Amino acid sequence: MSVLLVADVPAGQLATDVTAKTLSAARALGGEVHGLCASSNAETAAAELAKLDGLDKVLCVSSDNYAQGQAEPMTDLILSLASNYEHIVFPANAFGKNIAPRVAALLDVMVISDVMTVIGPDEFERPIYAGNAIQTVVSGDSKKVLTVRTANFDAAAAGGNAAVETLAAADSAIVPEWLGNEVQKSDRPELTSAKIIVSGGRGVGSADNFSLITALADKLGAAVGASRAAVDAGYAPNDWQVGQTGKIVAPDLYIAVGISGAIQHLAGMKDSKVIVAINKDEDAPIFQVADYGLVADLFNAVPELTKALE
């Protein structure tokens, strides 16, 4: 039996990094892996998907119904293909988390969310209680529908050459009307795929002061993150949020500035390879997970660091 990997393709643009990481998890399940590329004008994205190493086939479906990843038509499409697959795999991002449970319910199987380790075709590790515990579950269902926590998997390399098969769109009774997206335009890397992240917390003190964080990030070519406390205080937009209720990240270098290190936040970044903490409170819990801690006033240390990197 085979694995169906559902790629995230907003408005015809393949989300390459999350898809490549999800593919690594899909490969670990065993069997052929077919990539589903459904979006408006999906051909270009399908060709790009076919280049990821490890896909045996790409299914390309073009329809405006799939352009914004709407769960209802995507579910109808996936169900029309489901009989060929034992596993249906999504990235555990807003796209996958929205659709996977809908698919699972209609297949009468229990979804397995946020898979961080594939132990076997029916056995998985996943975090519970905001990452304070790790659960090993065995699925007794005939089909397995899972979402993959991409931060735990390396991206599949390029160099593949899978055949692309074009399919017709499935009928769908419900297609929610898309009224628009409000996206923060930025030249910085995406949080979930960045090699370096600089994050600010409540200690940054104001939205204006966040320019210290962004200046350092830009010097390092890094993405900008924020703790939930900073987002709640209005210092940073929500899509910068790292933590249980935000994004789960695992960059090579994570610099936490003015972040105390609440469990909530640690759940989102403790898999980073190297963690740096800059905080004036030497008892802050963030220092318990930091490889390098600097007890200092961020208003002196961060500009100094930015300047020293010039």
Next chain:
Amino acid sequence: MKVLVPVKRVIDYSVKARVKSDQSGVELNNVKMSINPFDEIAVEEAIRLQEAGKATEIVVVSIGVDKAQETLRTALAMGADRAILIQAADSVDVDIEPLAVAKLLAKVVEEEKPGLVILGKQAIDNDMNATGQMLAALLGWPQATFASKVDIGADSAKVTREVDDGMQTLKISLPAVITADLRLNEPRYVKLPNIMKAKKKPLDIKTPADYGVDVSPRLTVKQVVEPPARSAGIKVGSVAELIGKLKNEAGVI
């Protein structure tokens, strides 16, 4: 329009979960339990709809142990009108899976015929993020998950959703299922007189058998362990030392 709000009793968000020594799960006996924070936001949103004249009646429903009555009373004290408890577990250690919960809720929807179901996007215990989507699927209804803004019209709703790179706004027809994200609203504090009043509001007690739903789990939990601890590293004395370590020792810049 009637609004149905499912709520779950979970470990209080301020309590650190501790794994049991036999690795069977997380210690929940003698631990402070509360309404799931995302469900509390859903209850608040329903009450605001009622205050705006858009909802006529708010029915809250919980599925779990007998003590989930306390969770329902909290929702009633906030302003919900009546409650249903589906007693599906004898022990707090038994977590009813989202698929079974969705099947039970679908039966409640059949009976109650609400125009809207609103619930939290996920429970902070099993972190599955699945019940709302599964319920919408079983009902054949549209869904709008991770809502940060909800605007209910006569036969449709405009919902702004938290997505990975910002917000997405969808228009869905009603009836529908909406799941609440953190920024949808800030729930009100419950006032003491309302707690007293809530004790007199109706609370029906049912069982899964009343709805003909099998709640046996599909996933077997083999073990629950603590995540590998990350050990603290070293303190550096200056920015210059930090840069030196990052360049020469860690090799990350």
